[in-house]
Amino acid sequence: MADFQNIVxxxxxxxxxxxxxxxxxxxxxxxxxxDCPKNWASGLRCHEHYHGLANADVxxxxxxxxxxxxxxxxxxxxxxIALTGFIPYxxxxxxxxxxxxxxxxxxxxATEQINKAVVAVKNAVDFSxxxxxxxxxxxxxxxxxxxxxxxxxxxxxxxxxxxDSPGEPDAxxxxxxxxxxxxxxxxxxFDVIELLANEDLAxxxxxxVSEVYRIFDKCVRIYRHAGHPNRFSITAxxxxxxxxxxxxxxxxxxxxxxxxxxxxxxVADTLIHIDVESKxxxxxxxxxxxxxxxxxxxxxxxxKGVRLSSDQDGTGHGLHLVKIVVEQHGGTIDVLTRxxxxxxxxxxxIVRLPELHDxxxxxxxxxx
Amino acid sequence: MRVFSPQxxxxxxxxxxxxDELLRRSRILVIDDERPEIVxxxxxxxxxxxxxxxxxxxxxxxxxxxxxxxxxxxxGNVGRAFGSDEGLSLLRHIKRVNPAVVVISxxxxxxGASQADFYRLCDAVLPKDxxxxxxxxxxxxxxxxxxxxxxxxxxxxxxxxxxxxSADDKxxxxxxxxxxxxxxxxxxxxxxxxxxxxxxxxxxxGAILLAKVIELAVRSVTGLPNG
Numbered sequence: 111m112a113d114f115q116n117i118v119x120x121x122x123x124x125x126x127x128x129x130x131x132x133x134x135x136x137x138x139x140x141x142x143x144x145d146c147p148k149n150w151a152s153g154l155r156c157h158e159h160y161h162g163l164a165n166a167d168v169x170x171x172x173x174x175x176x177x178x179x180x181x182x183x184x185x186x187x188x189x190x191i192a193l194t195g196f197i198p199y200x201x202x203x204x205x206x207x208x209x210x211x212x213x214x215x216x217x218x219x220a221t222e223q224i225n226k227a228v229v230a231v232k233n234a235v236d237f238s239x240x241x242x243x244x245x246x247x248x249x250x251x252x253x254x255x256x257x258x259x260x261x262x263x264x265x266x267x268x269x270x271x272x273x274d275s276p277g278e279p280d281a282x283x284x285x286x287x288x289x290x291x292x293x294x295x296x297x298x299x300f301d302v303i304e305l306l307a308n309e310d311l312a313x314x315x316x317x318x319v320s321e322v323y324r325i326f327d328k329c330v331r332i333y334r335h336a337g338h339p340n341r342f343s344i345t346a347x348x349x350x351x352x353x354x355x356x357x358x359x360x361x362x363x364x365x366x367x368x369x370x371x372x373x374x375x376x377v378a379d380t381l382i383h384i385d386v387e388s389k390x391x392x393x394x395x396x397x398x399x400x401x402x403x404x405x406x407x408x409x410x411x412x413x414k415g416v417r418l419s420s421d422q423d424g425t426g427h428g429l430h431l432v433k434i435v436v437e438q439h440g441g442t443i444d445v446l447t448r449x450x451x452x453x454x455x456x457x458x459x460i461v462r463l464p465e466l467h468d469x470x471x472x473x474x475x476x477x478x
Numbered sequence: 479m480r481v482f483s484p485q486x487x488x489x490x491x492x493x494x495x496x497x498d499e500l501l502r503r504s505r506i507l508v509i510d511d512e513r514p515e516i517v518x519x520x521x522x523x524x525x526x527x528x529x530x531x532x533x534x535x536x537x538x539x540x541x542x543x544x545x546x547x548x549x550x551x552x553x554g555n556v557g558r559a560f561g562s563d564e565g566l567s568l569l570r571h572i573k574r575v576n577p578a579v580v581v582i583s584x585x586x587x588x589x590g591a592s593q594a595d596f597y598r599l600c601d602a603v604l605p606k607d608x609x610x611x612x613x614x615x616x617x618x619x620x621x622x623x624x625x626x627x628x629x630x631x632x633x634x635x636x637x638x639x640x641x642x643x644s645a646d647d648k649x650x651x652x653x654x655x656x657x658x659x660x661x662x663x664x665x666x667x668x669x670x671x672x673x674x675x676x677x678x679x680x681x682x683x684g685a686i687l688l689a690k691v692i693e694l695a696v697r698s699v700t701g702l703p704n705g
Contacts, residue, residue, distance in 0.1 A: 250587065254554075257586040261607035265515060268610050279611070290609075297607045308589075314597050319619075328612075358603035358616075 124195040128164040128183070146195065149177050163192050172198050172221065178206030179217065182224050186232045187239065193227055249307065257300050264293030280331065291335035298332070298366040301359075305431050311359055312434040319466060320356035322393045323386045329365035330384065338373065346386040352393030353466045360435045364395075367428040368459055372399035377454055392441070392462040403455045407447050432461075440464045487651050488631045491698045495625055497618075501525060504621045507546040509533060509568070510584065511555035519610050520617065533568055534559040544576045544686055547624040548617065550604065553585040553596055566596045573599060575679075578633025578687055580624040582617070627694045634687040638674040654691065658699050664692055 124146075149156040155176035163173060163183050172182050180202060181194035196219045197211040211218055267290035271282035280287060305311050323346045330342045346352070372382045380400040387394050401407070410416055412433040416426050436443045441463040450456040495503065506527040508517050513529055520527040528546075530537055533556070540546070549572060557568025565585070572581055583600035586607055597603055602620050604613055623629050631651075632642060640646045650670060657664030668688060675684045 250589075254587045257605075257607050261586065264607060265610055272610065294609065297605070300607070301605075308594075310594055311597070314594065317600075318602050359597055 124193070126160060126181070126192045126194050128160065128190045128192055145177060145179070160192065164190065172202065172224065174202045174204065174207060176206070178204065178208070178210030180207075182228060184228050184231050186235050189231075189235055191231070193224060193231070196224065198224065246307070253300065253303065253307075257297070260293050260296045260300070264290060264297065267293060280335070287335050288337075291332045292337075294332045295336050298329070298362065301363055302367060302428065302431060305360060305363055305435070306427055309431075309434060312357075312431075312438045314357050314359055314438070316355040316357045316439060318356050318358050319353055320358075320361055322352035322354055322395060322463060324351060325362055326365045326369075326384050326386060326395060329362070329369050333369060333373065340381075341373065341376075341379075342369075342382050342384065344384040344386075347388060350386065350388055352386055352388065352395075352463075354393055354439060354463045355466055357435075357438060360438060363435050364432055364439075364461060367432045368397045368461070371428050371432075372397055372457075372459075375399065375401045375457070377402060388465065389462075391465055391467075393465050395461045395463075397459045397461075399457050400450055400454050401457045403449060403453050407445055407455075407457050409445060411445060412443065432459075436461055436463070487648075488627055488654070488695075491627050491695050494622065500618070500621055500625065503625065504548065505546045506548045506550065506617070506621070507540065508550045508584070509556050510550070510552035514584075514606065516550070516584075516610075516613055519614060523614050525617070532556045532558075541572055542575055544579070544683065546579060548580045548582065548621050550582050550584040550617070551600070552606075553583070553589060553593070554587050563593070563596075566593060566599070569596060569599050576633065576683055576686075577636035578624070578630050578690075580620050580629070582620055625694070627691060627698070630687055630690045630694065634671070634684065634691060637680055637684045637687060638671060640674065654695060657692070658695055661696070667692075 126146075146156065159173070159175040159181070163181055172180050174180050175194075178197070179195050180198050181192040184191050184193060196217045197207060197214070198221050199218060200221065201207055201211075267286055268279065270286045271279035271290055274282035274286060279290075323344075327344055330344050334342060369382070369384075376382060376399040383396075383398045385396045385398070387396075411429045414427060414430040416430075433443055441461060443462075444460045446458045446460065447455050501524050504526060506520060506525055508514065508520075508527060508529045509532065510529075511531050513531070517527055517529045528540075530540065533541060551565055551569060551572070553565035555564065557563075557565050557571075559568075560571045561567030563570075565583075569581060572579060580601045581599075583597055583603045584606060585596075586605060589596055601623070602616065604616050608616070635642055635647055635650075638646075638650075640650070650667060653663065653667035653670060657667050671684055671688050672681060675681045
């Protein structure tokens with residue numbers, strides 16, 4: 111447990127976030143000493159003091175500011191802050207310091223107390239890190255348990271469907287199929303959450319061969335049975351399935367996030383079309399939907415946290431995750447927008463993934 | 479008299495099995511602390527499958543005898559006898575003993591960055607919450623990979639410490655190809671391989687993999703059914 115007791119008598123020892131110091135107003139508003147905003151506004155000397163602290167290697171020194179107060183830098187892990195606005199004892203010396211000490215007796219602190227505050231700050235940072243690690247671990251356990259529950263629902267429903275209609279489980283009793291596909295949809299969302307929590311998964315090697323048409327078709331079937339029966343059409347060149355070298359862990363995120371995105375932003379009751387074709391050595395998938403005009407969908411949509419529309423729920427991470435998974439598979443993704451009719455744009459997401467051309471190449475790739 | 483056509487490399491040998499042969503020749507091991515229903519699904523689909531909740535010193539022979547072609551491996555609560563990394567520690571042991579066995583990661587746990595090597599070292603990933611049909615298809619596909627001559631050859635190279643595509647790799651492939659045209663020449667391949675294997679453990683693995691490579695190659699050339 112961090113030792114917070116030593117820091118209590120030092121409150122309100124002002125703290126300045128030196129990472130924010132390049133934005134003067136923000137940097138100083140975070141707990142700066144009472145005189146600082148005025149001094150900051152009045153001239154450059156105060157700026158120079160904090161810029162100097164941010165850039166110099168003065169971690170263990172107490173440095174006097176031009177107005178007679180002192181600061182002590184704390185560098186620890188990813189924090190860079192200054193405990194500031196105090197008059198140290200023993201004194202650093204000078205008229206300005208003497209005047210500051212008379213003016214604000216409460217700011218006089220023994221150097222030993224400052225050192226204790228530094229240790230307490232570092233302990234607090236370590237403690238916070240431990241809380242974060244523990245939170246991630248607990249989230250992981252929770253996700254694991256929820257996935258297990260969903261697995262039971264999904265596989266039980268699939269077994270019922272297979273018993274009811276052995277040759278074609280999708281054609282089994284509708285309510286069984288709906289439960290099965292809804293649980294499939296949950297599984298897809300769990301994959302997205304997992305990648306969101308750990309983007310390093312998009313650095314895993316591609317060690318399987320997958321057929322692009324099949325994974326998109328599977329995804330479309332899920333959505334059809336899970337409440338969107340008439341919203342999708344999917345086509346492919348005759349006899350073309352589009353084999354690629356794939357990472358099993360992440361590939362399915364491409365269709366699930368693109369289709370979820372198209373569904374979310376489409377004009378009601380319009381068709382979402384998915385086309386799979388071979389072009390220039392790539393398997394090219396185009397997902398086309400009709401969206402409200404004015405959402406201005408550009409490549410910016412692939413940036414983390416960018417939402418296409420403010421009137422829809424969403425975190426703005428789906429398309430970013432699609433992009434990193436596409437890149438993991440050696441491919442590219444683009445978006446094209448064109449006006450279709452008044453108030454409606456056509457949005458096309460185009461994914462290009464390098465094909466595996468023949469069995470020999472696949473074998474070589476897999477044995478490499 | 480049969481005329482053997484010359485082969486250029488391992489990759490040109492078609493070692494694919496019929497589904498019946500695949501079912502007959504394959505053995506699957508599922509290692510998971512909680513018995514998953516996929517074991518029963520696999521049995522119903524006529525696969526030879528065994529289940530173990532964990533591998534420890536008393537069960538290590540199951541791995542060390544190299545009798546399985548494919549292993550479904552959970553991450554959590556297994557493999558603690560091999561190290562603190564649970565399933566990852568066991569996976570490292572499995573791959574050390576037999577680099578040609580295909581290991582499928584079978585976990586629903588969200589592994590952190592430090593545990594991602596588990597996915598990296600596995601040959602494939604099958605989420606535990608995958609559908610039944612999807613799981614059976616995936617396992618069958620990976621079994622085909624396990625029985626492919628390129629996979630077994632790759633495992634043999636790993637045991638011999640020979641980089642894929644190196645001059646030694648090409649020389650050994652050449653010996654195999656020549657051996658197919660004149661079967662007694664395969665002896666030279668065996669001797670070359672055995673010279674590269676220093677420990678008794680490696681010799682055991684090497685001998686098993688070499689025998690499998692030769693069997694797959696000879697049957698492919700003669701057109702006889704594998705098995």
